[in-house]
Amino acid sequence: MIQKDLTTYAKNTWCPGCGNFAILTAIKAVMKSLIDEGLPFENIAIISGIGCHAKIVDYINVNSFYSIHGRVVPVAQGVKIANRNLKVICFEGDGDAYGEGLEHLIFAAKRNIDITMIIHNNRVYGLTTGQYTPTSPLGFKGKSTPFGTKELPINPLELMLSSGATFIARGYSSHLELLKKLFKEAIMHKGFALVDVLQVCVTFFNMYEYYNKTVYELKEHDTNDYNRALDKIREWDYSANSPIGLGIFYKKNASSFDDNFPKTIPQKEDEKDIKIKNILKDFV
Amino acid sequence: MKEFSLLLGGMAGDGIDKASLILARILNRLGYCIYIYREYPSIIRGGHTYSIIRASQNKITTHTNKVDCILALNQDCLSLHKDRLKNDSFIIYDSDAVKPEGLPLIKQLQGIPLDKIIKEEKALAVTRNSCIIGSFCKASGIKMEILEDVFKRNISRELDMNLKVALKGNENTKELFKLEKISERCFPIFTGNEAISFGLIKGGLNSYIAYPMTPTSNILHFLASLAEKFSLKVIHPENEISVMLMAEGFAYAGERVAVGTAGGGFCLMTEGLTFAGMAELPVVIILGQRTGPSTGLPTYTGQTELHFALNAGQGEFTRLVIAPGDAEEAYFWSALCLNLVWKYQLPGIILVDKTLCEGTYSFNIDAIENIKKCEPVLWDRKEQYKRYLNTETGISPLAFPSDKDAIIKINSYEHDEAGITIEDSVTTKDMCDKRLRKEKYLLEELIEYKPVRVYENANSTVGIICWGSNKGVCIEAGQNLGFKIIQPVVLSPFPKEEFKSAISGLKKIICVENNATGQLIKLIKYYGFDVDEKILKYDGRPFSLDELENELRKIL
Ligand SMILES: Cc1ncc(C[n+]2csc(CCOP(=O)(O)OP(=O)(O)O)c2C)c(N)n1
Ligand code: SF4
Numbered sequence A: 001m002i003q004k005d006l007t008t009y010a011k012n013t014w015c016p017g018c019g020n021f022a023i024l025t026a027i028k029a030v031m032k033s034l035i036d037e038g039l040p041f042e043n044i045a046i047i048s049g050i051g052c053h054a055k056i057v058d059y060i061n062v063n064s065f066y067s068i069h070g071r072v073v074p075v076a077q078g079v080k081i082a083n084r085n086l087k088v089i090c091f092e093g094d095g096d097a098y099g100e101g102l103e104h105l106i107f108a109a110k111r112n113i114d115i116t117m118i119i120h121n122n123r124v125y126g127l128t129t130g131q132y133t134p135t136s137p138l139g140f141k142g143k144s145t146p147f148g149t150k151e152l153p154i155n156p157l158e159l160m161l162s163s164g165a166t167f168i169a170r171g172y173s174s175h176l177e178l179l180k181k182l183f184k185e186a187i188m189h190k191g192f193a194l195v196d197v198l199q200v201c202v203t204f205f206n207m208y209e210y211y212n213k214t215v216y217e218l219k220e221h222d223t224n225d226y227n228r229a230l231d232k233i234r235e236w237d238y239s240a241n242s243p244i245g246l247g248i249f250y251k252k253n254a255s256s257f258d259d260n261f262p263k264t265i266p267q268k269e270d271e272k273d274i275k276i277k278n279i280l281k282d283f284v
Numbered sequence B: 001m002k003e004f005s006l007l008l009g010g011m012a013g014d015g016i017d018k019a020s021l022i023l024a025r026i027l028n029r030l031g032y033c034i035y036i037y038r039e040y041p042s043i044i045r046g047g048h049t050y051s052i053i054r055a056s057q058n059k060i061t062t063h064t065n066k067v068d069c070i071l072a073l074n075q076d077c078l079s080l081h082k083d084r085l086k087n088d089s090f091i092i093y094d095s096d097a098v099k100p101e102g103l104p105l106i107k108q109l110q111g112i113p114l115d116k117i118i119k120e121e122k123a124l125a126v127t128r129n130s131c132i133i134g135s136f137c138k139a140s141g142i143k144m145e146i147l148e149d150v151f152k153r154n155i156s157r158e159l160d161m162n163l164k165v166a167l168k169g170n171e172n173t174k175e176l177f178k179l180e181k182i183s184e185r186c187f188p189i190f191t192g193n194e195a196i197s198f199g200l201i202k203g204g205l206n207s208y209i210a211y212p213m214t215p216t217s218n219i220l221h222f223l224a225s226l227a228e229k230f231s232l233k234v235i236h237p238e239n240e241i242s243v244m245l246m247a248e249g250f251a252y253a254g255e256r257v258a259v260g261t262a263g264g265g266f267c268l269m270t271e272g273l274t275f276a277g278m279a280e281l282p283v284v285i286i287l288g289q290r291t292g293p294s295t296g297l298p299t300y301t302g303q304t305e306l307h308f309a310l311n312a313g314q315g316e317f318t319r320l321v322i323a324p325g326d327a328e329e330a331y332f333w334s335a336l337c338l339n340l341v342w343k344y345q346l347p348g349i350i351l352v353d354k355t356l357c358e359g360t361y362s363f364n365i366d367a368i369e370n371i372k373k374c375e376p377v378l379w380d381r382k383e384q385y386k387r388y389l390n391t392e393t394g395i396s397p398l399a400f401p402s403d404k405d406a407i408i409k410i411n412s413y414e415h416d417e418a419g420i421t422i423e424d425s426v427t428t429k430d431m432c433d434k435r436l437r438k439e440k441y442l443l444e445e446l447i448e449y450k451p452v453r454v455y456e457n458a459n460s461t462v463g464i465i466c467w468g469s470n471k472g473v474c475i476e477a478g479q480n481l482g483f484k485i486i487q488p489v490v491l492s493p494f495p496k497e498e499f500k501s502a503i504s505g506l507k508k509i510i511c512v513e514n515n516a517t518g519q520l521i522k523l524i525k526y527y528g529f530d531v532d533e534k535i536l537k538y539d540g541r542p543f544s545l546d547e548l549e550n551e552l553r554k555i556l
């Protein structure tokens, strides 16, 4: 009954040239290929926060959950624990994930819960028209910091590594093929996967030229080695001028939090009543 | 004896909680109905803590200030509670730790050298409790077989040692009178929190999510202990923001879920609460009130969150707010609430307080009214699925992810029927109407369950209105003074007509609440009603029966 085309009737309202288009294109391509390879279409659930990035759920015709600012991660965990058949793919802004909802991200990484986080890291609050975020460079002049920020950004990948994430990668909205590869691997990874996408916001923080000069794709990097991963992740601190590595930094197999719950077994009303009454006997 | 009340007190860390439960279960074996009031400071060791265990031949859900017996493990216990003694009360105290000085004239006073006995028996310090329980059984003529059986069922560690010191306490005490067996009934006794937990299970709970906070932490602990048995997913995430949103993830995936907290945690849940209103996700929130504002008295009681529960969150949406009055009601309404939020797809709040959550009650499951089946409305698979289909009742049929014929889109923005974001004026108004329309149908269904309860002297022209845990104390006081009691259990949607008929014919209406500003009064005023008098208590403690009766007499 449902149309297998992944496009909805929602009108796209991103600015022309916005890096979000690349993420949309890449994820739709990955979904198509996963479906072609046998992933049931209905077992995809996508979740977003609030921000420009978040509109993506309106644009893709699959199960979706347009949540609230910063709260993608707890929702995703609930959905995943409740229905383990689902591939839970999350789209969060940098304001969402690294600001408003940072504690959730750390805890989800710590639990290594089996969800995929795609961070639209434009290093600015797009939807609220241009304020600094946790990953804006030092001295960033946004609407709330007209004289430049006085604080260093966080390095989200370093934070994720130390929190226990088992798949950590960085992409760039102008490297479409790499994005597809990273998204697919992240989704197939069993455990907590995070892809930080340098998604250019043409309107409030246009970094195309800068990134085009500084990014490179990781080659011969051992993704199993924690210390090497840490070194590579520290190469760029999201502020100073230095080469920016793209690709998978770290990958590890580990058991995930959602493995640990009893299966829901539908219970007949009278059986449940008997069970309750039996337990009540212990309270005499 | 028709009723008997005893106070057990000592230091935090003395194991008063467990010991009071054991004493209650011993009295339970004599066929009494039980209520335990627990008071303890928000610290783990030191500080005074006590329980009043009241046993009665009638169903009771409140305590009295005056007691028939004090079991004192420390000096504070006597000093702080001596005014509770009656002429014929008796005291058993630890003669190694307590000096029985400055007491009113008491005929019966027995000192037991607990420390000495413990040392002789090489027993652990916490067994002083068992020793004094053994002593109490002798003083009140209760057979040691009963004590032994209750110990066996309730003590898992060092049972023999506990039995040995109990026997010593018993041998060192004189019999003062005989508490006879008054009936064969022997109900389970447990806390309001446990009743809520069973109620949620009865209502079909799949998952419980909470961040610890008094007075509801024990729901989390208890359900975690039952997780295997009822295949529950019990989770303790990083904070209450996460709790609420995680719950909504569960609801989206089709699992019945509840969360629990107190006012402070509920503050953090409000963004999730209004999201549940907008996205029409069913979640039950157990909101346990305590003394506020802010951290307040964390382990004491209050009824100060009524308007918070009714109004929390931005925007306008339908919500269910229910304030049960005792353990049996807590069971019934928790089960029903879970059913109803799934039928109407909205957030539901079970508004309780420390008094109910941590009070201990005799629980008669056979006395609980039938919970009629009310199933969620499921998608009939005929037309293309739309998560927010605008129907006559406002209820959109449900489908869940992994259904191969449906795409289920949830949205916190205003949305069209398919769940896609919109901003146009017509859809905005239509969808708002749809969500609010559910209230009418919900209220109609609630009427079947008598959302306003009336007790005692129905012909009286004096009425007491109360809500939540004040139910029991008001009923008993009303019984003694011949008043009518009116208890609105459902507070949103407010059953205005039922309330109106409950108070019709009354000449004098008195409102009893545990807050300083009269929150229920404010609510009924909004619906055009008023009261003549109010009795408000906001010192962190619930009303005791004798205290409330005195207050009522003053008014009349
Ligand atoms: C609790 C809360 N605070 C503030 C906002 C306003 N708000 C909407 S989006 C946003 C920032 C979005 O930034 P980001 O997450 O980086 O997303 P982007 O728009 O850049 O894609 C803010 C502050 C909100 N919706 N909710
Ligand atoms: S404001 Fe920036 S992030 Fe938002 S749509 Fe426009 S370009 Fe994209």
Ligand SMILES: [Mg+2]
Residues within 6 Å of the ligand: A051, A093, A094, A095, A120, A121, A122, A123, A124, A125, A126, A133
């Ligand atoms: Mg951003």
